[in-house]
Amino acid sequence: MLQYTIRRLIGMIPIIFLISVVVFTLAKLMPGDALSGKIDPLNSDPEYIEEMREQMGLNDPIPVQYVRWMSGVVQGDFGDSFVHKRPVMELIGDRLPNTIILGISALLITYLLAFLMGRYSGRFAYSIGDYLISAFNYLALAIPSFVAALVAIYVFAINLGWVPASGSIGSGVEAGTLEYYLSKAKHTVLPAIVLGAMATAAYTQFLRNDMIESSRKDYVRTARAKGTKESAIYNKHILRNSIIPIVTLLGFDIANLFGGAIITETIFTYPGIGYLFVESVNSRDYSVMMAIAMMLTILTLIGNLVADLLYGLVDPRIRLS
Amino acid sequence: MEPSISQQTSPGLAEPVKPPKSQSPWALARRKFLRNKAAMISLVFLLLVCVMSILAEPLTMPVEETAKINLTQMSKEPSADHYFGTDKSGRDVFARTLHGGKTSLLLAFSITLAVITIGTLVGATAGYFGGWVDNALMRFTDFMMNFPFLLFVIVLKSIFIESSTGTLIFVISVLSWTGTARLVRSKVMAEKENEYIMSAVSIGCSAPKTIFKHLLPNVMSTIIVQATITLAAMIVAETGLSFLGFGVPINIPTWGNMLQEARSPDVLTSKWWIWIPPAAILTFTILSINFIGEGLKDAFNPKSNR
Numbered sequence: 001m002l003q004y005t006i007r008r009l010i011g012m013i014p015i016i017f018l019i020s021v022v023v024f025t026l027a028k029l030m031p032g033d034a035l036s037g038k039i040d041p042l043n044s045d046p047e048y049i050e051e052m053r054e055q056m057g058l059n060d061p062i063p064v065q066y067v068r069w070m071s072g073v074v075q076g077d078f079g080d081s082f083v084h085k086r087p088v089m090e091l092i093g094d095r096l097p098n099t100i101i102l103g104i105s106a107l108l109i110t111y112l113l114a115f116l117m118g119r120y121s122g123r124f125a126y127s128i129g130d131y132l133i134s135a136f137n138y139l140a141l142a143i144p145s146f147v148a149a150l151v152a153i154y155v156f157a158i159n160l161g162w163v164p165a166s167g168s169i170g171s172g173v174e175a176g177t178l179e180y181y182l183s184k185a186k187h188t189v190l191p192a193i194v195l196g197a198m199a200t201a202a203y204t205q206f207l208r209n210d211m212i213e214s215s216r217k218d219y220v221r222t223a224r225a226k227g228t229k230e231s232a233i234y235n236k237h238i239l240r241n242s243i244i245p246i247v248t249l250l251g252f253d254i255a256n257l258f259g260g261a262i263i264t265e266t267i268f269t270y271p272g273i274g275y276l277f278v279e280s281v282n283s284r285d286y287s288v289m290m291a292i293a294m295m296l297t298i299l300t301l302i303g304n305l306v307a308d309l310l311y312g313l314v315d316p317r318i319r320l321s
Numbered sequence: 322m323e324p325s326i327s328q329q330t331s332p333g334l335a336e337p338v339k340p341p342k343s344q345s346p347w348a349l350a351r352r353k354f355l356r357n358k359a360a361m362i363s364l365v366f367l368l369l370v371c372v373m374s375i376l377a378e379p380l381t382m383p384v385e386e387t388a389k390i391n392l393t394q395m396s397k398e399p400s401a402d403h404y405f406g407t408d409k410s411g412r413d414v415f416a417r418t419l420h421g422g423k424t425s426l427l428l429a430f431s432i433t434l435a436v437i438t439i440g441t442l443v444g445a446t447a448g449y450f451g452g453w454v455d456n457a458l459m460r461f462t463d464f465m466m467n468f469p470f471l472l473f474v475i476v477l478k479s480i481f482i483e484s485s486t487g488t489l490i491f492v493i494s495v496l497s498w499t500g501t502a503r504l505v506r507s508k509v510m511a512e513k514e515n516e517y518i519m520s521a522v523s524i525g526c527s528a529p530k531t532i533f534k535h536l537l538p539n540v541m542s543t544i545i546v547q548a549t550i551t552l553a554a555m556i557v558a559e560t561g562l563s564f565l566g567f568g569v570p571i572n573i574p575t576w577g578n579m580l581q582e583a584r585s586p587d588v589l590t591s592k593w594w595i596w597i598p599p600a601a602i603l604t605f606t607i608l609s610i611n612f613i614g615e616g617l618k619d620a621f622n623p624k625s626n627r
Contacts (some may be wrong), residue, residue: 019467
C-alpha cells in the first residue's frame with residue numbers, strides 16, 4: 001500500500017508538470033496583461049511603460065517567463081497579486097480557512113443527512129417515508145445549486161431573517177471572541193446546507209440499495225433465526241457492512257466541493273477560494289488565477305488517489321499494484 | 322433476451338392475440354418505456370417546453386423586441402398584458418422565458434451532441450483497437466479528467482473575449498467528453514468479445530464498418546442513457562455559467578442570464594416574478610430529463626421487469 005502510494009505520487013509529477021504548462025499557456029492567452037495593476041496609473045508615458053514591462057520580465061520569451069514562474073511555484077511562491085498588492089500565497093492563506101470551514105461543514109451535513117435518510121430508506125424500503133426521501137433526492141438532483149442557493153437566501157435570509165445572506169463575518173466583530181465564532185457559524189450555515197444537502201442523493205441511494213441487498217444475505221437470515229432483535233440486525237449487522245463502501249466516495253468529493261464552492265461562494269459573496277477565483281478572472285489578476293487553478297487541479301489528483309486507496313482499504317479483493 | 326418473458330409480465334396490455342413473434346430489443350424497450358408513467362409525463366412536459374420555446378416568436382414577440390428597454394413598463398407585476406410581469410428594464414418576462422428556453426435548450430442539445438460524438442468516437446476507437454491506441458487515448462482522457470470543469474471553462478471563456486455561443490459550445494464540449502469516452506470504451510471492450518464481431522472481422526469487414534455497423538448499435542442503449550444524463554448536466558452547466566457571467570453574452574436571453582437578475586438583492590427580495598419563472602421551468606425541465614433517463618435505463622435493462 002505504501003509502495004503503491006509512493007509510486008502514484010511519483011507518477012503525478014509529470015502530470016503536474018503538464019498541467020502547469022497548460023495553466024501557464026492559458027494565462028498567457030488571456031487578453032491584456034497584469035501590467036496595468038502594477039505601475040503608476042498617472043504616468044502614461046510609453047517609455048515608462050516599456051521600461052516597467054522590461055523590468056517585470058514581460059518582454060522575455062514565453063518559455064523564460066514560464067521557467068521563472070515555475071521555479072517560484074516549486075518553492076511555494078506564486079508571485080504577487082496585482083489587484084491586492086500582496087503575495088498570492090498570503091491572499092490564498094487568508095481565504096482558504098473560509099473555504100475549508102465551508103467544505104467540511106457541507107461534507108458533514110451531506111454525510112449526516114445521507115446516513116439518516118439512507119438508513120431509514122434501506123430499512124423501510126417502499127414505505128411512504130422511503131418514497132418521500134426518494135422524492136427529495138430527485139428534487140435535489142434536479143435543482144441547480146445556484147437556484148437552490150437563491151431560494152434558500154429568499155426563504156431563510158430574507159423572509160425569515162434567520163441568517164445573513166452574504167459575507168462570512170458580521171461587521172465590527174473582534175477576532176477571537178465568542179461573538180466572532182457565532183457570527184462565523186451563522187454566516188456559514190446557509191451556504192453549507194445548500195452545498196451539503198444537494199449532494200446527498202447519491203449517498204442516500206447507495207446506502208439504501210446496499211442495505212436492501214444485504215438484508216437478503218445469509219448472515220442476516222442466520223441472525224434472524226437466532227432471534228436477534230430486528231433493530232439490532234439493521235443497526236449492527238447490516239449497517240456496518242453497508243456503511244463502508246460509502247467512504248470511497250469521499251475522495252471524489254474533495255475536489256467536487258472546491259469546484260462547487262465557486263458558484264455557492266459567489267452567490268453568498270462568501271470570501272473563500274471560489275469567490276477569489278471568480279474575482280481574479282474578472283479583474284485579470286493572473287497570478288492569483290493561475291495559483292488557484294493549479295491548486296484545485298492538484299487537489300483533484302490527490303482526491304482521485306485517495307479514492308483509489310480507500311477502495312483498496314475497504315475491499316481487500318482489490319489489489320493495488 | 323427472451324421476449325416471451327416480457328410478454329408474460331404485461332398481461333394488462335389489451336392487445337389482440339398475435340402469433341408469438343419474437344420482438345426486437347428496441348420494440349421491447351419501447352413498450353416498457355411507454356408503460357412508465359413518470360417517464361411519459363416527463364416526456365410530454367419536455368416536449369411541451371421544447372415546442373413552446375421553438376414557437377417563442379409567434380407566441381410572444383420577436384427576440385429583438387424582448388431586448389428593448391421599456392421605461393414605462395419597469396418591474397410590473399404579472400397581469401393580463403404581461404403574464405409573468407416585466408423585469409427591471411421593462412422587458413416581458415414571459416417572452417424572455419420562452420426565448421431563453423430556446424437558447425438554453427439549443428445550447429444544451431448542441432453540447433450534448435458534440436460531447437456524445439467525441440466521447441463515442443474516442444471510446445469506441447480505444448476499446449476496439451486496444452493496445453497502444455487504447456493506452457494513448459485513455460492516458461489523454463485521464464489527463465483531461467484532471468481539470469476541474471467549472472474552473473477551466475471560466476478560464477477558457479475569458480480567453481475568448483468576443484465570444485459567441487459557438488465558443489461556449491466548443492469550450493464546454495472539449496472539457497466534458499471524458500466520462501462518455503470511458504463508459505463507451507468499457508462497453509465496447511465487453512461487446513467485442515462476442516462471436517458476431519469475430520465473424521464480421523473474419524468475413525473481411527473493415528474496422529470502421531465493424532465499429533459503426535456492428536459494435537455501436539449494440540452499445541447504443543448505453544449511449545442514449547448517457548446522452549440524457551449529459552443533457553441535464555449541460556443545461557445546468559450553461560445556466561450556471563451564464564448566471565456567473567461567464568456563459569452566453571448578457572444581451573441574449575437565456576434562463577441563466579435571466580436568473581442573473583436575482584443577484585441584485587432588490588429583485589430577489591421583492592420582485593419574485595422576475596426570477597421564479599425561469600428558476601421553476603429550469604428545475605422542472607431537468608427533473609423531467611432525469612425521469613426520462615431513468616425510464617430509458619429501465620426500458621433497456623432486460624433484467625428489470627416493471
